[in-house]
Structure formats: structure tokens, C-alpha cells
Amino acid sequence: MLDIRTVTIIGANGTMGRNIAAIFASFGxxxxxxxxxxxxxxxxxxxxxxxxxxxxxxxxxxxPRDYSQLEECVEKSDLIFEACAEDWEIKQNIHQMISVAxxxxxxxxxxxxxxxxxxxxxxxxxxxxxxxxxxxxxxIGMHFFxxxxxxxxxxxxxxxxxxxxxxxEVFDYTKNVLHRTTVEVKDSPAFLGNRIxxxxxxxxxxxxxxxxxxxxxxxxDAILGPFTGRAMAPLVTANFVGLDVHKAIVDNLYENTExxxxxxxxxxxxAEKLVRKGHLGxxxxxxxxxTVLHDSGVKIHQVYDIxxxxxxxxxxxxxxxxxxxxSFLQDGDYKDAVHVLENNFSAEAxxxxxxxxxxxxxxxxxxxxxxxxxHAADDVMAAGFNWCPPLALIEALGGKxxxxxLCRERIDTFxxxxxxxxxxxxxxxxxxxxxxxxxxxxx
Amino acid sequence: MEAVYILGGAQTxxxxxxxxxxxxxxxxxxxxxxDALEDVGFSLEDIKKLNRKNRIxxxxxxxxxxxxxxxxxxxxxxxxxxxxxxxxPSARYEAACASGSVALDAxxxxxxxxxxxxxxVVCWELMKTVDSKTCGDILGRAAYxxxxxxxxxxxxxxxxxxxxxxxxxxxxxNQERYLxxxxxxxxxxYSNAKRNPLAQTRKWFMDYEQAxxxxxxxxxxxxxxxxxxDCSQVTDGAVVVxxxxxxxxxxxGRKEAPVVKGYGHRTAPMLFEKxxxxxxxxxxxxxxxxxxxxxxxxxxxxxxxxxxVFETHDCFTSSEYAxxxxxxxxxxxxxxxxxxxxxxDFNGAKPINPSGGxxxxxHPVGASGARMFLDLYKQVSGTAGxxxxxxxGEIPKNAMMLNIxxxxxxxxxxxxxx
Numbered sequence: 001m002l003d004i005r006t007v008t009i010i011g012a013n014g015t016m017g018r019n020i021a022a023i024f025a026s027f028g029x030x031x032x033x034x035x036x037x038x039x040x041x042x043x044x045x046x047x048x049x050x051x052x053x054x055x056x057x058x059x060x061x062x063x064p065r066d067y068s069q070l071e072e073c074v075e076k077s078d079l080i081f082e083a084c085a086e087d088w089e090i091k092q093n094i095h096q097m098i099s100v101a102x103x104x105x106x107x108x109x110x111x112x113x114x115x116x117x118x119x120x121x122x123x124x125x126x127x128x129x130x131x132x133x134x135x136x137x138x139x140i141g142m143h144f145f146x147x148x149x150x151x152x153x154x155x156x157x158x159x160x161x162x163x164x165x166x167x168x169e170v171f172d173y174t175k176n177v178l179h180r181t182t183v184e185v186k187d188s189p190a191f192l193g194n195r196i197x198x199x200x201x202x203x204x205x206x207x208x209x210x211x212x213x214x215x216x217x218x219x220x221d222a223i224l225g226p227f228t229g230r231a232m233a234p235l236v237t238a239n240f241v242g243l244d245v246h247k248a249i250v251d252n253l254y255e256n257t258e259x260x261x262x263x264x265x266x267x268x269x270x271a272e273k274l275v276r277k278g279h280l281g282x283x284x285x286x287x288x289x290x291t292v293l294h295d296s297g298v299k300i301h302q303v304y305d306i307x308x309x310x311x312x313x314x315x316x317x318x319x320x321x322x323x324x325x326x327s328f329l330q331d332g333d334y335k336d337a338v339h340v341l342e343n344n345f346s347a348e349a350x351x352x353x354x355x356x357x358x359x360x361x362x363x364x365x366x367x368x369x370x371x372x373x374x375h376a377a378d379d380v381m382a383a384g385f386n387w388c389p390p391l392a393l394i395e396a397l398g399g400k401x402x403x404x405x406l407c408r409e410r411i412d413t414f415x416x417x418x419x420x421x422x423x424x425x426x427x428x429x430x431x432x433x434x435x436x437x438x439x440x441x442x443x
Numbered sequence: 444m445e446a447v448y449i450l451g452g453a454q455t456x457x458x459x460x461x462x463x464x465x466x467x468x469x470x471x472x473x474x475x476x477x478d479a480l481e482d483v484g485f486s487l488e489d490i491k492k493l494n495r496k497n498r499i500x501x502x503x504x505x506x507x508x509x510x511x512x513x514x515x516x517x518x519x520x521x522x523x524x525x526x527x528x529x530x531x532p533s534a535r536y537e538a539a540c541a542s543g544s545v546a547l548d549a550x551x552x553x554x555x556x557x558x559x560x561x562x563x564v565v566c567w568e569l570m571k572t573v574d575s576k577t578c579g580d581i582l583g584r585a586a587y588x589x590x591x592x593x594x595x596x597x598x599x600x601x602x603x604x605x606x607x608x609x610x611x612x613x614x615x616x617n618q619e620r621y622l623x624x625x626x627x628x629x630x631x632x633y634s635n636a637k638r639n640p641l642a643q644t645r646k647w648f649m650d651y652e653q654a655x656x657x658x659x660x661x662x663x664x665x666x667x668x669x670x671x672x673d674c675s676q677v678t679d680g681a682v683v684v685x686x687x688x689x690x691x692x693x694x695x696g697r698k699e700a701p702v703v704k705g706y707g708h709r710t711a712p713m714l715f716e717k718x719x720x721x722x723x724x725x726x727x728x729x730x731x732x733x734x735x736x737x738x739x740x741x742x743x744x745x746x747x748x749x750x751x752v753f754e755t756h757d758c759f760t761s762s763e764y765a766x767x768x769x770x771x772x773x774x775x776x777x778x779x780x781x782x783x784x785x786x787x788d789f790n791g792a793k794p795i796n797p798s799g800g801x802x803x804x805x806h807p808v809g810a811s812g813a814r815m816f817l818d819l820y821k822q823v824s825g826t827a828g829x830x831x832x833x834x835x836g837e838i839p840k841n842a843m844m845l846n847i848x849x850x851x852x853x854x855x856x857x858x859x860x861x
Contacts, residue, residue, distance in 0.1 A: 055662075332474055
């Protein structure tokens with residue numbers, strides 16, 4: 001097993017940087033140099049990082065530093081992890097600094113180090129280009145999900161120049177030492193988890209606009225809620241993630257990928273408007289949703305009304321198909337719940353099933369395009385999003401043949417031809433995940 | 444008397460929070476029963492067929508569903524799982540945290556006597572329906588509530604903290620060394636749980652430094668000398684074990700299956716203070732626990748030398764510490780040797796809790812006895828997957844478990860082997 005004793009985390013003051021530091025310090029039992037722009041920020045990061053893994057024991061393993069000490073940190077580290085803002089200019093600058101630091105230390109030592117970027121969407125190949133030819137084989141993409149202690153996914157990306165032996169050692173290290181659900185993915189925009197997840201979430205955001213007269217945002221969330229195999233409804237998730245982060249991911253995917261579902265990545269106009277106003281979501285106090293504290297102390301949940309452009313109270317939608325499904329799910333009658341979904345022809349039930357089928361098909365396509373095996377999509381969606389993974393969802397819906405028949409009936413062939421649908425579904429294998437735990441008896 | 448075979452069974456994923464999933468006890472039971480029947484290759488039709496001849500019974504283990512989910516009459520509740528259970532004799536068995544074992548005892552007896560061919564032992568607890576303080580109070584009913592738990596917040600950690608005090612006093616131990624060994628017990632259980640795909644804490648972090656520093660923000664003291672790292676978990680879960688006689692074993696086409704080789708069952712004084720007063724004449728801190736182990740060795744004609752793997756009731760690290768000598772792994776008072784020398788480690792000579800135990804795997808109180816029993820079955824049948832114990836290239840031949848109720852008031856020991 002790879003012997004990693006010291007890790008430098010650059011951008012340690014950010015949420016991801018700090019929490020990734022805690023993962024290395026805890027499971028990896030490593031010494032960590034927390035590097036931020038100022039020492040003060042690094043000290044603050046140290047004061048909070050241990051909370052994410054609920055263990056003060058990792059505190060003593062963290063040493064706050066600033067950029068002036070970067071070279072010394074790099075020299076002493078086995079692994080250097082960049083966790084800076086998701087902006088090419090910033091990342092370029094940081095990696096150039098690491099590259100310079102590596103040039104300034106003895107060559108033999110420099111060649112024994114691993115350089116990782118935690119980017120969620122930028123090209124690892126482009127990052128590797130910022131290093132000398134000798135260092136490039138040691139550059140690896142290592143994408144954690146938020147919050148990393150709870151979401152165990154780790155997407156690892158190699159470039160054409162990455163040393164394959166080193167890569168597999170790093171793979172084993174993240175899996176067996178850091179206890180991550182490690183998945184190798186190709187160097188493709190947003191990698192695998194976010195490509196699948198944001199295809200679904202952004203499509204939900206678009207549907208909210210399409211159905212704005214039915215209620216829009218909370219209407220769509222009521223159709224695609226926890227009873228469809230997720231902890232949080234999709235637009236609640238977007239609000240939680242932040243519309244700025246969401247927009248960066250889907251813009252990247254829209255511009256830099258090309259596939260049959262490219263239009264799913266168009267960020268809707270109303271959401272652009274919210275971003276311009278600074279209504280970025282939960283962290284900004286308002287976004288797709290907003291919680292207002294009434295004078296009486298009661299929390300009032302509001303939602304952005306797309307048609308009227310203001311916040312109104314969320315509505316308590318009660319669709320018969322959802323009520324029936326939840327009633328079956330409470331008693332553990334999954335087959336009966338699915339039977340309701342497949343045999344209720346209300347607009348809402350049809351939309352729900354259609355989106356689940358599109359999620360399955362797009363996941364299978366993405367696993368083939370960005371992953372290396374069919375189970376990759378399951379791993380990323382279970383461990384990165386806590387959603388019912390696609391192969392498990394096929395089983396929940398009645399198996400491969402049932403899903404094929406449903407797709408023939410319900411899926412627009414302009415989106416994906418029937419041949420291609422069949423081709424993708426034919427590759428489905430039994431899931432390694434149990435669908436039951438993901439499908440909740442909740443609205 | 445008929446031999447009692449274990450055909451298999453199922454455990455739900457102890458990481459799951461059924462309240463958060465919005466699911467009720469029927470959903471829990473349906474999953475566990477479905478998975479157990481699938482594991483042993485039985486259909487609901489098989490249940491009906493056996494029941495027509497009155498050859499199948501169910502024993503339900505649960506501590507206190509009345510408080511956690513406002514439901515009693517828990518044996519009859521199985522009829523809600525499927526109509527195949529209409530008419531099947533079924534009743535609930537209770538002995539606090541040893542409820543699983545008392546349900547197993549009833550099931551084993553029904554097979555032994557020849558009255559039934561198959562018994563489904565269905566054990567469960569849903570604990571995440573209430574907040575942690577209420578949960579602690581409900582668990583107080585496993586002690587003498589009026590005298591030991593009423594108006595006391597988290598009574599059980601305090602009682603097992605007293606067990607720690609008593610152990611130090613009785614054997615004149617160095618307190619720091621003893622507490623460091625309790626920390627090691629905690630770490631072994633957490634790290635074993637990492638290999639168990641159904642363990643509640645399989646994604647959690649715990650290390651020796653964290654476990655030995657008690658009284659910190661992330662490891663507060665909760666009962667006397669004990670910290671949160673010394674405690675088992677609050678868990679939702681169910682376990683089903685399928686017991687059968689030889690006729691059924693033959694019908695399934697199997698030549699052999701693990702058998703119940705022996706058991707012990709003793710009841711110690713209910714009040715912790717009386718328990719301690721009672722141990723004065725013994726070299727053991729929990730003499731009735733030791734006696735239960737001896738009874739099981741006698742009934743199985745085995746000794747500690749023959750046991751390859753153990754599962755114990757580590758509701759707190761102090762109870763696992765006491766179990767070490769009760770099993771006979773060390774002399775009483777010398778438990779630290781087994782911990783410090785790695786004897787009870789996963790790869791040690793006498794591994795304890797390869798599953799992760801109550802601390803690592805989780806502790807749905809009414810199900811824990813059956814969970815341990817199912818884990819013994821998995822170990823001796825070589826079906827424990829990543830947490831399979833292997834010795835000299837072979838799977839264990841004999842396995843022993845200790846399940847206690849209250850403050851080691853009800854004591855149950857089983858030996859399962861090939």
C-alpha cells in the first residue's frame with residue numbers, strides 16, 4: 001500500500017479543502033499542511049476541520065501554513081492536493097506555484113510526489129500541462145463530493161501521461177485506506193457523477209419553467225421527491241448546492257460536451273435572473289427556495305414563483321399517484337408502489353416516470369462515455385448523491401425487460417432513438433446496490 | 444432429541460434509519476423475512492405447506508416496541524408481512540437486550556422437542572423514532588427502572604461506568620492502563636466494522652487517540668469513566684434466523700449445516716448494586732455471566748481451546764472487557780493481556796466481534812442476540828465475506844456468543860459449530 005505520511009492541502013480554508021484535509025488526517029493518519037492565502041485562514045480551517053469527521057484526534061495532525069511556506073510544504077509532502085476555487089485562472093496560478101516549488105527541490109524528491117487536483121469540472125490534462133514532463137506522470141484528478149465524510153465518492157482521473165502503476169496505487173489507497181467509494185472516470189467535463197446528477201437536476205429546473213403555471217419549482221419537486229429514490233427533491237438540492245455552482249457545472253457541460261441530451265444543460269432564464277440578483281440558494285438566504293422567519297418565530301417556507309417573479313408560500317401538493325405510492329412504501333410494498341407509478345396516467349405520474357427513465361438511459365450512456373464499466377454510474381450516484389443508482393432503479397421498476405417496454409412507450413425518440421435505448425439497456429447488469437433503502441416513503 | 448440446524452437468515456443494513464425513510468415496522472419485517480427466505484431458498488408457498496401440517500412456528504424477539512413505536516402483540520404482527528403467516532404459531536419473547544437470545548432459545552426448543560420442523564426467529568428493534576434522551580430513558584427499563592433509571596439521564600452508560608469502576612477496584616488495576624484498553628476495544632470494533640457491509644459505522648472514523656481522550660468536544664464523558672467512544676449505537680434493524688431439523692435439511696439437498704452445539708442461560712440479580720455485592724465470593728466481576736459460559740461449554744462438551752471466534756455483547760467497552768475472562772480467554776483480572784497482545788484482534792488467536800459488535804455493527808437491542816447468532820452461522824459456514832475469519836487457511840469450526848440483557852442480568856451464551 002502507498003505510504004502517504006504527509007499531505008499538503010492548498011485552498012484549505014474552503015469547505016472542501018478543510019473537509020478533505022480531515023479525511024486524509026483521519027483515515028489516512030497523515031500530517032497535513034493546511035495552506036491558505038493567510039495563516040489566519042489556515043488556523044481557522046484547523047479549528048473547524050476536525051468537526052467534519054467528529055474527532056479531535058485529527059487536530060494535532062494539522063499544521064496551518066500560508067503561501068509563503070508552500071515550497072517547504074511541498075518538499076515535505078508525499079501528496080499535494082489543490083482544492084482552490086473552481087476557476088481556471090486561479091487553478092493555473094496555483095499549479096504553476098506547485099510546479100515551481102517542485103523544480104526548486106531536489107529532483108529525486110520531486111519525482112516521488114503525487115500531485116492531485118480536486119477540480120469538479122476542469123480538464124486534468126490541461127492542469128498536467130502546467131508541469132514539467134517528468135512531473136506529469138504524477139498528476140491525478142481526485143474529485144471528492146460534499147460533504148466528503150458522508151458522501152464517500154472519490155472520482156479518480158488519469159491523463160494520457162499518468163503513470164498507470166502509480167494511478168492504481170492511488171486508487172487502492174483511496175479505497176482501502178481512506179475508505180472511499182473510488183471510481184475511475186475519464187478526463188471529461190464535470191466527470192461522471194455531476195454529469196448524470198446535473199442532467200437530471202437541470203432538466204427538473206427546465207421543467208419548472210415549462211410548468212410554471214402549474215406551480216413551477218415546488219410543483220416539479222413534488223413530482224420528483226424522495227419517493228423517487230433520493231434524500232432531497234432535485235430543486236431543493238440545487239438550492240442547497242447553490243445556483244452559482246450549479247450554473248458553472250451545467251454551463252461547462254453545455255459548452256464542452258456533445259450528446260443527445262446537450263439541451264438538458266441549458267441553464268434556464270429565470271435561474272439566470274436569480275443568480276444576477278445574488279439569490280444563489282440556501283447560503284445566500286434565498287434562491288429557488290427561501291425560508292422566512294415570521295414575527296411569531298414560525299418558519300415559513302417560500303418558493304420562487306417563476307411566472308410572477310416573487311416568493312410565495314410553498315404549496316402542499318397532493319397528487320393521488322404520490323399519495324398511493326407513499327402509502328405502499330410505508331409498508332414496504334415496493335412492487336405495488338411501482339405498479340401505481342406505471343399505471344397512473346395523470347400528467348404528473350407520466351412526467352415522474354419519464355424523468356426516471358431518462359435518468360436511467362442517460363446514466364447508462366454516461367457510464368459508457370465517461371466511466372470504464374457499467375457499475376460506475378451506480379457507484380457515483382449512490383456514493384456521491386445518495387440517489388437510487390440507475391441499475392438498482394431498473395430492478396425497482398421491474399427489471400430490464402419492463403424498463404425496455406416502458407421506454408418504448410414513454411421516451412421521445414427524438415431525444416434517443418429506440419435502437420440506442422435498447423442498446424444501452426441491453427448492457428444493464430444486476431446492481432450491487434439495494435434499491436429499497438433509497439426509495440423513501442416521503443414526499 | 445432432534446439436532447437443530449441453522450439454514451441461514453438475513454440482517455437488514457444497520458446504517459438505515461427507517462424513520463428517515465418514512466417506513467414502519469411492517470416494511471422492516473417484510474424486508475428481513477423476504478431476504479431470509481431467499482437466503483435459505485424457501486418460498487411463501489413452502490411456509491404455507493409446512494403450516495398446513497403445523498410444522499412451522501415463529502419466535503419474535505423484541506425489547507420494547509410498546510415505547511418506541513406504540514405497538515404491542517408483536518408475535519401476531521407477522522401476519523401483516525404476508526398471508527402465508529395466517530395460522531402460523533407466533534409469539535414475542537422479551538429479555539431486554541437479550542430478547543434475541545430468548546427468542547432463539549424458544550425456537551431451538553421447539554425444534555429439539557420435535558414439535559416443529561422449521562422455526563423462523565424474527566428479531567427487531569426500531570429505536571430512531573425518538574430523540575436520544577428519550578431513547579436512553581426507554582432503555583432504562585432494562586434496569587430496575589424505579590431504583591436505577593427514573594429521572595436519570597442516560598442511565599445505562601452510568602451503570603456500565605460503574606462496572607468499569609468495579610473492575611478497576613476488584614483487580615486493583617491501573618486506571619489509565621484499563622481505560623486505554625477500553626479504548627483499544629472500541630477501536631477494534633470500529634475497525635472490524637469497516638469490513639462488514641451491513642455495519643452501522645462502516646463509514647465512520649475512530650482511532651486510538653480519539654478513543655482514549657475522553658471528555659473532549661467530540662468524545663464527551665457520558666457515564667463515569669466512559670466516553671461516547673465506549674458506547675454501542677442506537678440502531679434500527681431486524682435479523683431473521685431460520686432453524687430447522689434434519690428432515691428439512693435433507694429436503695433442501697444440503698448434507699450439512701451449522702448446528703447449535705450448546706447454550707447457557709442464567710439470571711443475575713437485577714439491581715447492579717446487588718450484582719456487585721454478589722460477586723464478592725467470586726474471582727469474576729460478573730460471576731453469573733461466567734457461569735453461563737461454563738454451562739455452554741459443558742453442554743457442548745467443548746472448552747475455550749475449541750472456540751475459533753467469538754461475538755460478544757459490547758454494549759459498552761467495559762462489558763466486552765469483562766467478557767474476555769468470562770469466555771475463559773484469560774484468567775479473571777488478566778483481560779488486558781488479551782487486548783494488549785492482540786489475541787482478540789481480527790487476526791488474533793481468539794478474535795472477538797469480527798462483525799464490529801454492538802459498537803461497530805450497531806445495537807438494535809431486541810435484534811442483537813439474533814445478529815450475533817447469525818454472525819456465528821456466517822463464520823462457521825464460511826459465508827461472512829470480507830469479515831470472514833480464517834485460521835491456518837480454514838474457516839472456524841466452532842463459534843461462541845454472549846448476549847446480555849440489562850446490566851448482565853439476563854445472560855445467554857450459544858455455541859454454533861460444524
